[in-house]
Amino acid sequence: MAVSTTQVEAREAKKEEYERPWLEILKRFSRHRFAVASVVVLFLMIVAVTFGPLFMPFGETDTAVTKKDQPPGTEYVVPKNLYYNSIGGDVRTAAGTTLTFWLGSDGIGRDLLTRLLYAGRVSLYIAVAVTLLSELIGIIIGVMSGYFGGLVDAFAMRFVDFLNTLPLLPILLIISTILEPTVNLLILILVFFSWTGGARLMRGQILSLREQEYVSASRALGASNLRIMFRHLVPNALAPNIVNASLALSGVMITEAALSFLGFGVKLPSASWGNMLKGVNTTILEKYTWQAFFPGLAIFICSLCFNFIGDGLRDALDPRAKR
Amino acid sequence: MTVYLIRRLFQAILVLLFSSAVIYSLFALAPGGPLDELRQNTDPKSRPSEADIQRQAKLLGADKPWYLWYPTWLAGDTWLDKVGLEQYVGERKGILRWDWGTSWKFQRNAPVLDIIKDKLPDTLWLMITSTIISLVLGIPLGVFSAVRQYSFFDYILTTFSFIGLSLPSFWFGLLIIAVSLWFKRNGWFYFPAGDILALRNYEVPVLGTVVAGSFLDRVMHLVMPVTVLSMLNLANWSRFMRASMLEVLSQDYVRTARAKGVKERVVIYKHAFRNALIPLITIIVFAIPGVFGGALFTETVFNYKALGFTFISALNLKDYPLAMAFLLISSILLVFATLLADVLYTIVDPRIRLD
Numbered sequence: 001m002a003v004s005t006t007q008v009e010a011r012e013a014k015k016e017e018y019e020r021p022w023l024e025i026l027k028r029f030s031r032h033r034f035a036v037a038s039v040v041v042l043f044l045m046i047v048a049v050t051f052g053p054l055f056m057p058f059g060e061t062d063t064a065v066t067k068k069d070q071p072p073g074t075e076y077v078v079p080k081n082l083y084y085n086s087i088g089g090d091v092r093t094a095a096g097t098t099l100t101f102w103l104g105s106d107g108i109g110r111d112l113l114t115r116l117l118y119a120g121r122v123s124l125y126i127a128v129a130v131t132l133l134s135e136l137i138g139i140i141i142g143v144m145s146g147y148f149g150g151l152v153d154a155f156a157m158r159f160v161d162f163l164n165t166l167p168l169l170p171i172l173l174i175i176s177t178i179l180e181p182t183v184n185l186l187i188l189i190l191v192f193f194s195w196t197g198g199a200r201l202m203r204g205q206i207l208s209l210r211e212q213e214y215v216s217a218s219r220a221l222g223a224s225n226l227r228i229m230f231r232h233l234v235p236n237a238l239a240p241n242i243v244n245a246s247l248a249l250s251g252v253m254i255t256e257a258a259l260s261f262l263g264f265g266v267k268l269p270s271a272s273w274g275n276m277l278k279g280v281n282t283t284i285l286e287k288y289t290w291q292a293f294f295p296g297l298a299i300f301i302c303s304l305c306f307n308f309i310g311d312g313l314r315d316a317l318d319p320r321a322k323r
Numbered sequence: 324m325t326v327y328l329i330r331r332l333f334q335a336i337l338v339l340l341f342s343s344a345v346i347y348s349l350f351a352l353a354p355g356g357p358l359d360e361l362r363q364n365t366d367p368k369s370r371p372s373e374a375d376i377q378r379q380a381k382l383l384g385a386d387k388p389w390y391l392w393y394p395t396w397l398a399g400d401t402w403l404d405k406v407g408l409e410q411y412v413g414e415r416k417g418i419l420r421w422d423w424g425t426s427w428k429f430q431r432n433a434p435v436l437d438i439i440k441d442k443l444p445d446t447l448w449l450m451i452t453s454t455i456i457s458l459v460l461g462i463p464l465g466v467f468s469a470v471r472q473y474s475f476f477d478y479i480l481t482t483f484s485f486i487g488l489s490l491p492s493f494w495f496g497l498l499i500i501a502v503s504l505w506f507k508r509n510g511w512f513y514f515p516a517g518d519i520l521a522l523r524n525y526e527v528p529v530l531g532t533v534v535a536g537s538f539l540d541r542v543m544h545l546v547m548p549v550t551v552l553s554m555l556n557l558a559n560w561s562r563f564m565r566a567s568m569l570e571v572l573s574q575d576y577v578r579t580a581r582a583k584g585v586k587e588r589v590v591i592y593k594h595a596f597r598n599a600l601i602p603l604i605t606i607i608v609f610a611i612p613g614v615f616g617g618a619l620f621t622e623t624v625f626n627y628k629a630l631g632f633t634f635i636s637a638l639n640l641k642d643y644p645l646a647m648a649f650l651l652i653s654s655i656l657l658v659f660a661t662l663l664a665d666v667l668y669t670i671v672d673p674r675i676r677l678d
Contacts, residue, residue, distance in 0.1 A: 162338055162341070162342070165335070165338050165342075165654070165657055165658050165661060166342055166654065166657075167612065167650065167653040167654055167657050169619055170619075170634065170649065170650050170653055171346070171650070173619070173634075173635070173638055174346060174349075174638065174646060174650060175349065177638045177639075177641070177646075178349050178350060250488070250489055254489075254491050257491050257493075257494075258491060258492075258493055258620050261491075261493050261620070262619075262620070262623060262635060263639075264638075274491075277493070277494065277497065280497055282500070282504060282516065282517070285497060285500055285501040285504055286501070286504045286505070286508070289501050292494075292497050292498075292501065293498075293501075295494075296491060296494030296497065296498070299491050299494065300489055300490055300491065300494065303488075303489040303491070304485065304486065304489035306489075307485050307488055307489050308485065311485070
């Protein structure tokens, strides 16, 4: 009969969903339209900053001395060959080619779009590296602290409390003044101050999970502590940390941009979206607004995408939580 | 409760001592210093001799080896001869005896505390105004969108708060300065950018002449930085309020109140709203240390020369006593706020017990 066939089909479909939880998560994620759009936008931005510079006619530090502060769309005839790097090699753009500053040029005649792409590499690299590292450290410390409890827990949590009583921004500024960090050192500094959130989340999850029967079961089967922690507990406790990480990406990106903007983060001549805004003054704001507009817009779009993706992931991974 | 408070206070003091020691020692690693500039002077007429530099170093307290910097800062250097370091004895009393030291560079030899006292009122103006505006707008917005969850208004507010969270505040500041400059150029009404008060009277359409240093002048200069700060807080706080209100509205006692026929208005404003305000304690209390550290970027963007601006300048000038004082005050305020939040929770919510 027709009715019974549909019932059987329905049951089978449900079974399939149950067996493939990732499909279910993907389905719930795709219901958040902003989050899906953000994934697309972010993907395009990552592709652009990764491969874009290879196809740009200008290099990161090539200057057009006669074309300072040009508005977007200005055309420029290259007076001499531009090379792939400053010490020569292959010709990037031959002399006499007419090029366009699609987003204008900056105060010393560098192409803004080119700078923006190179800067994006640095900014995105910092945001992703800081978040991944601090989540990794946070998860490891959180698991240990929640699983072993006792002295380990007390020590770890006192340290977390200690870090949380430090005023973050002033401390970051002071440390950058003292150490004058390179990009990688900057990442380590930011990681040092941002792993605590992930650790707390993980610890909370583990505290409730470690009392469950499957943990006792695997312990009875002779599983080692390491195996219980990282094979059984972590995968089950990961969801809040994933959401936390994607929201943290936006925070890290803005913090890095703000530090670089004040001259305490990524140092010139390498560009980051934050330090491209460094030295913006009323003259630039009044006459060459594009120089201040586009780098900030890039930060804004990226961090908006991270926030929306985080929100979408929260809907997808934790269906009980209301927005 | 008393025992708990004493224990917490003790912990807080340890944290402060430890963190300030670590940071002050880090200063010793820093390249450059206030005396480098004197050495770099190549003009033969004004070039200071080595003796001058030494004298200056002694005056600033920079002649000591790095491991004595922190003890000196903490406890002064009047007692150093008792531990066999006669050559470093000076007249400093140390922070424990309320001697905050003198500025190295920002305003050379001015007491740090005087500089902070001088700048504090302007920061308070900025932070208190923006905190009040954000609370007055943020609470109703959050409550309203929680009551009308998933309505059109709710979506607008959620989107707005996402934008607010993602907007780098310094860039937002730059943008509204650009807009005000554009308005000014077109001869329309504008708000002046930069500084706390104008140096001389200026003309603004509609309002006419604004007298420099008047209250109106101060308000005119406050509008844009306050907008930036409030935008940031508003996005955060209205979301927070909405989440808190939703949490309360899903409680059993709210359902009971509805079931026994209490009017919806009363349910929301008497039963739910009051309890939803409890988590707001955290936000209000942590706005106190925010007064000190919160406006760093906004003050820099708007050239608003108050505390945050002074701190950034002190760091750029390597004026460590000034930077250290700023850091110490914000650490104390943060520790104090954490403690205060805990205590207030027990008062407002009897279910929470501290021990």
